[in-house]
Amino acid sequence: MAKRFQITLAQLNPTVGDLEGNSKAAFGAWQQAKKMGSDLIAFTELFITGYNTQDLIKKPSFCKAAQDKISQLAQTCAEGPSMAIGGPAYIEKKLFNAYYILADGKIANVITKHHLPNQNVFDEKRIFDEGEISGPYKVGPIRIGSPICEDAWHSDVSETLSETGAQLLLVPNGSPYYSGKNDVRLNKMVSRVVETNLPLIYLNMVGAQDDQVFDGGTFALNRDGHLAVKLPLFEECLGHISLQETDEGWNILHGELAKVPCDKELDYCAMVTGLRDYCSKSGFKKVVLGLSGGIDSALVAVIAADAIGSENVRSVMLPSPYTSQASLTDAADLAENLGCQLDNLPISDSLDAIEKTLSSIFEGLNSDLTEENIQSRLRGLLLMAVSNKFDEMLLTTGNKSEVSVGYSTIYGDMAGGFNPIKDLYKTRVFEISNWRNQNHRSWMKGPSGTIIPENIITKAPTAELRPNQKDSDSLPDYPVLDAILTILIDEDGSMNDCLKAGYKKRDIAKVESLIYGSEYKRFQSAPGTRLTQRAFWLDRRYPIVNKWRDK
Numbered sequence: 001m002a003k004r005f006q007i008t009l010a011q012l013n014p015t016v017g018d019l020e021g022n023s024k025a026a027f028g029a030w031q032q033a034k035k036m037g038s039d040l041i042a043f044t045e046l047f048i049t050g051y052n053t054q055d056l057i058k059k060p061s062f063c064k065a066a067q068d069k070i071s072q073l074a075q076t077c078a079e080g081p082s083m084a085i086g087g088p089a090y091i092e093k094k095l096f097n098a099y100y101i102l103a104d105g106k107i108a109n110v111i112t113k114h115h116l117p118n119q120n121v122f123d124e125k126r127i128f129d130e131g132e133i134s135g136p137y138k139v140g141p142i143r144i145g146s147p148i149c150e151d152a153w154h155s156d157v158s159e160t161l162s163e164t165g166a167q168l169l170l171v172p173n174g175s176p177y178y179s180g181k182n183d184v185r186l187n188k189m190v191s192r193v194v195e196t197n198l199p200l201i202y203l204n205m206v207g208a209q210d211d212q213v214f215d216g217g218t219f220a221l222n223r224d225g226h227l228a229v230k231l232p233l234f235e236e237c238l239g240h241i242s243l244q245e246t247d248e249g250w251n252i253l254h255g256e257l258a259k260v261p262c263d264k265e266l267d268y269c270a271m272v273t274g275l276r277d278y279c280s281k282s283g284f285k286k287v288v289l290g291l292s293g294g295i296d297s298a299l300v301a302v303i304a305a306d307a308i309g310s311e312n313v314r315s316v317m318l319p320s321p322y323t324s325q326a327s328l329t330d331a332a333d334l335a336e337n338l339g340c341q342l343d344n345l346p347i348s349d350s351l352d353a354i355e356k357t358l359s360s361i362f363e364g365l366n367s368d369l370t371e372e373n374i375q376s377r378l379r380g381l382l383l384m385a386v387s388n389k390f391d392e393m394l395l396t397t398g399n400k401s402e403v404s405v406g407y408s409t410i411y412g413d414m415a416g417g418f419n420p421i422k423d424l425y426k427t428r429v430f431e432i433s434n435w436r437n438q439n440h441r442s443w444m445k446g447p448s449g450t451i452i453p454e455n456i457i458t459k460a461p462t463a464e465l466r467p468n469q470k471d472s473d474s475l476p477d478y479p480v481l482d483a484i485l486t487i488l489i490d491e492d493g494s495m496n497d498c499l500k501a502g503y504k505k506r507d508i509a510k511v512e513s514l515i516y517g518s519e520y521k522r523f524q525s526a527p528g529t530r531l532t533q534r535a536f537w538l539d540r541r542y543p544i545v546n547k548w549r550d551k
Contacts, residue, residue: 002244003141007170008033008041008081009239011216011231013207015281016050017062023048023069026085027076029238034080036240039140041081044172044205045149046097048087051174052209058127063088063095070100071107078105082139084146086172094129099146099172101137109137113148114157121176121212121530121538124150133157136166142243142250145198149173152202153188155195162196167250168243169193169200177215177270178533179263182233185217190225197223199243199252206236208277211422211530211537213270217260220252228252233260234269234443264435267428267531268303271420272444274529275395276307278418284393288386290379290413291315291335291342293327294461296421297397298334298452299433303420304395305338305446313340314392318379320347322464326455333453338446343386347378354378372465376412384415393417396526401426401478403525403536404485405511406518407471414525422528423535425482426461433457476507484511490534495550512550520544 010029014022026043033041045051049066056062070087077083082103089098089110097116101109112131116124133156136143145161145168152158152171161169169192175185185202193200199222206216220229220241229252231239242253261269279287287304291297297315304313315338317331335342354374362370387394396416398408400423408414421429433452440448461471461478475481484503487493488511498508522536523544534540 002246004245005040005140005142005243005250006036006038007201007241007243008036008038009201009203009218009231009241010041010043010047011204011206011218011235011237011239012043012047013214013236013277014044014047014050014205016053016209017056018050019048019065019069022050023073026073026083030073030077030080030083032238033240038081038240041083042170042172042201042203043083043085044203045086045099045174046088047085047172047205050209051086051205051214052121052176052212054123055127057088058095060090063090070102074100074102074107075105077102082108084170084172086148086174095127096131097124097128097148098131099148101139103139109134111137111146111148113151115150115154117150120533123538133160135164136161141245143167144170146170146172147192149175152192155192158192158196158198162198166196166198169196169198171200171202173202173204174214175204176212176530177266179267179531181215182217182260182266186219189219189221193221193223193225197249199223199228199250201241201252206234208274208529209281210278211274211527211535213274213529215266215270217258220255222252223249227257229255230258231256232258233266234273264432265439265441267424268432268436269443270531271303271424271529272307275303275418275420278527279308279393282393282417284391284417286312286314286390286392287395288314288316288383288390288392289395289397289416290383291317291331292464293317293324293330293456295429295433295452295456296399296402296426298330298456299429299436300395300397300420301334301338301340302433302436302446302451305340306444309445310339310447313338314343314386314390315340316343316345316383316386318345318347318382320351320375320464322466322469324464326459327464330453330456334451334456337449337451337453345382347375347382350378350382351375372463373409373412375465376409380409380412380415395419397421398525399424399426399429400536401481401485403522404489404518405475405481405514406521407475408521410521410524414521416526419526419528422525423531425485426478427482430457476511480507481511484508485515488512488515489540490532492534516542516546516549519546
């Protein structure tokens with residue numbers, strides 16, 4: 001009779017630093033695996049500590065506590081399926097990113113990560129020591145090799161495991177989302193399957209930590225490179241998969257093949273997930289934001305409603321003498337469509353008081369950007385007061401185009417704890433807004449239908465800080481601006497690359513100067529959901545003071 005082997009794949013959402021909570025989640029999942037008759041339950045990279053821990057994991061007391069939790073799990077889960085779980089390991093005064101195999105009440109094997117990523121959001125070479133390439137471990141009738149995350153992006157670890165007797169590759173990951181990542185992962189893992197002629201399971205965590213969102217999407221490939229199983233993206237779940245031994249080797253039996261949504265839905269789900277987990281993991285149940293009647297704050301309000309529910313979203317309109325009636329109407333219509341609270345706090349009296357206070361020192365000087373910034377900072381002051389009084393986290397609403405060129409006021413509209421659209425260019429804001437108006441999913445807590453009024457989407461963008469102001473007065477039109485920004489930031493291109501793409505030298509030079517001159521603002525800005533490989537924070541680290549300019 002052919003041998004069978006069942007694995008439960010734990011695509012779960014750990015919280016960084018919550019050793020007790022992560023351990024309880026692991027035990028609960030193990031109990032489910034035991035009920036299902038599984039031989040092994042597998043968790044993701046550094047599950048016990050949460051991921052990405054950054055320098056927290058270098059704290060000896062934290063590491064010891066994490067290792068103690070793993071030892072406790074080994075003892076508690078002695079009678080039932082084996083467990084494979086990620087955690088830190090101190091071995092001979094070295095710190096490793098490790099994968100523990102727990103069986104029969106003890107730690108049976110410790111696999112250490114060999115390739116340490118040192119790009120984008122990862123700093124593992126400065127945190128961990130490089131492990132030796134480990135051999136396979138045996139669970140029941142099968143020998144399993146576990147390249148840990150980055151180890152599977154290189155051929156040597158998988159090939160060594162194959163040569164030393166592995167019959168299955170089980171890859172635990174903490175792989176964060178960026179647009180297009182799903183296809184990149186699949187192609188890389190198909191390469192490992194072709195090279196080793198082994199079936200492969202790619203197990204990824206789900207949830208968000210700070211700016212990074214982990215999208216799950218766990219999948220299993222047979223030796224022919226075809227998908228046997230794919231778990232849903234952005235969804236916690238336990239996947240129970242079976243393998244059967246054949247004359248050619250172990251084969252993964254076909255199971256669920258979850259649909260991969262379009263790129264707009266994936267980006268939107270990432271922003272919702274990012275905000276939801278940032279709130280829940282930092283202890284906020286409600287949020288507040290300034291609603292201007294513009295597209296950016298409208299989209300942020302809808303993201304917030306989908307993340308935590310409309311009843312937990314407070315929007316505040318803060319009209320000045322330059323706020324149009326159309327903006328007031330649009331904001332009110334949005335709040336009504338969304339079903340969220342809308343408060344009105346005019347800033348005219350406060351603005352008059354500040355201008356009076358400054359009149360003596362500003363006497364004889366013309367009005368300029370200073371007076372515009374005062375309006376923005378007044379709004380930031382009032383929104384922070386509401387945030388403090390009602391314990392509601394303030395959301396900031398600047399898109400990536402504005403964040404790139406500093407078209408925002410530090411301590412004003414940049415005030416806040418989180419920015420869901422920080423990595424979303426303005427042109428993309430319009431695309432995502434139209435997509436959300438036309439689509440609703442079961443994971444969205446906000447209402448369905450056309451939520452964002454058409455006038456908000458079609459009217460010319462404006463900050464309304466002076467009469468008849470338009471964003472295009474200060475910046476190239478957004479399609480041009482975003483194209484230049486994509487070349488200079490996302491592609492790390494030069495002025496010459498922009499010229500070759502057909503853009504005007506005047507526009508390119510202005511945009512480049514604004515990017516570099518705004519670094520100090522970004523250094524102090526709120527974190528926001530990472531959607532690309534060149535998001536502002538760990539992906540792109542530039543000096544605050546920088547005199548270099550391209551010629």
